[in-house]
Amino acid sequence: MSRRADHRTWCAEGTDAPVVTDLDARAQQLVSLSAYSSAAVCLAYATVGFLFGGPVEAAAATFISCLVLALVPMLGRFGSLVAGIGFLVVGTAVLSTLCVQLGTDTGLLFYFFVLAAATPMVVGITRIRLSAGTVVICTAAVPILYFTVPGDTGRAPDWLMVGSFVANCVAASVLAVSIVGYGLYQMRRAEAALEDAYDRSEALLGNILPRTVAQRLKEPAxxxxxxxxxxxxxxxxxxxxxxxxxxxxxxxxxxxxxxxxxxxxxxxxxxxxxxxxxxxxxxxxxxxxxxxxxxxxxxxxxxxxxxxxxxxxxxxxxxxxxxxxxxxxxxxxxxxxxxxxxxxxxxxxxxxxxxxxxxxxxxxxxxxxxxxxxxxxxxxxxxxxxxxxxxxxxxxxxxxxxxxxxxxxxxxx
Missing domain, CATH: 3.30.70.1230 (Nucleotide cyclase, GGDEF domain)
Structure with missing residues (x-):
C-alpha cells in the first residue's frame, strides 16, 4: 500500500542479531563495491605478472591480496564497522607490501588517496575520530613510503613499471570516481527516502487533523x-x-x-x-x-x-x-x-x-x-x-x- 522509507531501523527483537541501520547498510554496500573492485584490479595485475614475466613474489602477493579482498565483505556479519575497518587495513597492508617489493614508481601510492577519500563513507561520517585517524594514516603513508622506498627496486622489468604506473593512474581514478559516485548516489537515495517519508507524514497528519490545525501544531512554539x-x-x-x-x-x-x-x-x-x-x-x-x-x-x-x-x-x-x-x-x-x-x-x-x-x-x-x-x-x-x-x-x-x-x-x- 504505502512505500517503505529507507531511513528506518531494522531490529531483531528477542535475538542476538546486531541492529543494522540503513546508514550502516549503505556503508557495507560501499565496502563491498570497493573490495570487489580492488580484488579485480589485483587479479588483473597478478595475471599479467604470472603470464608476462613479472616478479613471482609480487604476482603471488597480488593474487593473495585478491583473495583476501574478496573475503572482506563477509566480515560485515560480525558488525557494521568490521568490514569497513577490514577493508582499510587490508588495503593499506597490500599497498605497502607491493610498494616495498616493486618501488613507488609503480603509481601504487595513488591508491592511498583513494582510501582516504573513501574512509568517511566506509566507516561512517558520525565516527569522526576514526575517520580522521584513518585519513591521517593513509595520507602519511604516501610521503613515508616515497622517501623510504626506492622508486624502482629492480625486481620488475622497465616495461612493467611503466605500464603499472599508467594502469594505476587510470585504475585509481576509476576507483575514486566509482566510490565517491556510489556514495553520492546513496546519499541522494537517502534524501529521496526522507523526502518521501516527510510527504507521507504530512499527508497522514492532514488526514488526522484539519489542515489549519495541523499547521498550528507544527509551529515550534x-x-x-x-x-x-x-x-x-x-x-x-x-x-x-x-x-x-x-x-x-x-x-x-x-x-x-x-x-x-x-x-x-x-x-x-x-x-x-x-x-x-x-x-x-x-x-x-x-x-x-x-x-x-x-x-x-x-x-x-x-x-x-x-x-x-x-x-x-x-x-x-x-x-x-x-x-x-x-x-x-x-x-x-x-x-x-x-x-x-x-x-x-x-x-x-x-x-x-x-x-x-x-x-x-x-x-x-x-x-x-x-x-x-x-x-x-x-x-x-x-x-x-x-x-x-x-x-x-x-x-x-x-x-x-x-x-x-x-x-x-x-x-x-
Missing part, C-alpha cells in the same frame, strides 16, 4: 490548541443493524464494508467542506463551521445528510443486505481542540454535540432527525416534517423534526 466556536453544526450517523450483521459476518468482510462506506462518506464531506471528526465503530461524526467558521455550514451539512443515503445505498452491507442510516443534526456553540500527546486527535465538545448525538440515537432508520433550531434556520431552503416532542436524556421533552429534502422537493407521505 505552538500553544495548547483549544478554540471556541459560537456557531457550529454537528451530525451523527449510525448504521442500523450493524451489530447484528457483524456478529455473523467474517471480520475481513466487516472491515472491508466499513472502509468502503467511510471512504465514500469522507469524499462527500470534503465536497461540502465539512470536517469529519471521528468514527466509532459504525458511528460517523461530522461538523460544519469548525475549524474554519463560515455562514453556510448548516446548509451544507443538511445537503451532506441527504446525500448520505444515496452513498449508503450504493454500498451493500458486508452480508449483501442493504443497511439503513439513522441521522441526527443539531447546531450551537462548541469547543474544539487537540488532546493527547502521542496518540493525539482533534475533537469537539459542547451541549450541541450531546444534543446531536441524542437526535441520532432517538431517531428513525432512514430519516434525519433535527432540532427546532436547525429547522428554524433552514426552513426557507429545506422541507421538514414535524415529528413531535420526544424525551431527550438530560433535556426533557424536545420538539424534533425530520429533514425531508430541499424546499422544492415533495416530502414523502
Amino acid at each position: 505552538h500553544e495548547e490548541i483549544a478554540d471556541g466556536y459560537d456557531d457550529a453544526s454537528i451530525l451523527f450517523a449510525d448504521i442500523a443493524g450493524f451489530t447484528a450483521m457483524s456478529s455473523h459476518t467474517p471480520p475481513a468482510e466487516v472491515v472491508r464494508f466499513l472502509d468502503h462506506l467511510y471512504t465514500d462518506l469522507d469524499a462527500l464531506a470534503e465536497k461540502y467542506r465539512l470536517e469529519k471528526i471521528k468514527t466509532i465503530g459504525d458511528s460517523y461524526m461530522v461538523v460544519g463551521g469548525v475549524p474554519d467558521p463560515r455562514s453556510d455550514h448548516l446548509r451544507d451539512l443538511a445537503r451532506f445528510a441527504l446525500d448520505m443515503f444515496e452513498v449508503a445505498g450504493n454500498v451493500p452491507g458486508a452480508d449483501g443486505a442493504a443497511l439503513g442510516l439513522r441521522v441526527g443534526i443539531a447546531t450551537g456553540p462548541v469547543v474544539a481542540g487537540v488532546v493527547g500527546s502521542k496518540k493525539f486527535f482533534y475533537d469537539v465538545w459542547g451541549d450541541a454535540v450531546n444534543l446531536a448525538s441524542r437526535m441520532e440515537s432517538t431517531g428513525v432508520v432512514g430519516r434525519i432527525q433535527v432540532t427546532t433550531d436547525v429547522r428554524d434556520r433552514l426552513a426557507g431552503e429545506f422541507a421538514f416534517r414535524e415529528r413531535g416532542p420526544i424525551a431527550v436524556k438530560g433535556k426533557g421533552e424536545q420538539l424534533t423534526w425530520f429533514l425531508e429534502g430541499a424546499a422544492t422537493a415533495t416530502a414523502p407521505g
Whole structure:
C-alpha cells in the first residue's frame, strides 16, 4: 500500500542479531563495491605478472591480496564497522607490501588517496575520530613510503613499471570516481527516502487533523490548541443493524464494508467542506463551521445528510443486505481542540454535540432527525416534517423534526 522509507531501523527483537541501520547498510554496500573492485584490479595485475614475466613474489602477493579482498565483505556479519575497518587495513597492508617489493614508481601510492577519500563513507561520517585517524594514516603513508622506498627496486622489468604506473593512474581514478559516485548516489537515495517519508507524514497528519490545525501544531512554539466556536453544526450517523450483521459476518468482510462506506462518506464531506471528526465503530461524526467558521455550514451539512443515503445505498452491507442510516443534526456553540500527546486527535465538545448525538440515537432508520433550531434556520431552503416532542436524556421533552429534502422537493407521505 504505502512505500517503505529507507531511513528506518531494522531490529531483531528477542535475538542476538546486531541492529543494522540503513546508514550502516549503505556503508557495507560501499565496502563491498570497493573490495570487489580492488580484488579485480589485483587479479588483473597478478595475471599479467604470472603470464608476462613479472616478479613471482609480487604476482603471488597480488593474487593473495585478491583473495583476501574478496573475503572482506563477509566480515560485515560480525558488525557494521568490521568490514569497513577490514577493508582499510587490508588495503593499506597490500599497498605497502607491493610498494616495498616493486618501488613507488609503480603509481601504487595513488591508491592511498583513494582510501582516504573513501574512509568517511566506509566507516561512517558520525565516527569522526576514526575517520580522521584513518585519513591521517593513509595520507602519511604516501610521503613515508616515497622517501623510504626506492622508486624502482629492480625486481620488475622497465616495461612493467611503466605500464603499472599508467594502469594505476587510470585504475585509481576509476576507483575514486566509482566510490565517491556510489556514495553520492546513496546519499541522494537517502534524501529521496526522507523526502518521501516527510510527504507521507504530512499527508497522514492532514488526514488526522484539519489542515489549519495541523499547521498550528507544527509551529515550534505552538500553544495548547483549544478554540471556541459560537456557531457550529454537528451530525451523527449510525448504521442500523450493524451489530447484528457483524456478529455473523467474517471480520475481513466487516472491515472491508466499513472502509468502503467511510471512504465514500469522507469524499462527500470534503465536497461540502465539512470536517469529519471521528468514527466509532459504525458511528460517523461530522461538523460544519469548525475549524474554519463560515455562514453556510448548516446548509451544507443538511445537503451532506441527504446525500448520505444515496452513498449508503450504493454500498451493500458486508452480508449483501442493504443497511439503513439513522441521522441526527443539531447546531450551537462548541469547543474544539487537540488532546493527547502521542496518540493525539482533534475533537469537539459542547451541549450541541450531546444534543446531536441524542437526535441520532432517538431517531428513525432512514430519516434525519433535527432540532427546532436547525429547522428554524433552514426552513426557507429545506422541507421538514414535524415529528413531535420526544424525551431527550438530560433535556426533557424536545420538539424534533425530520429533514425531508430541499424546499422544492415533495416530502414523502
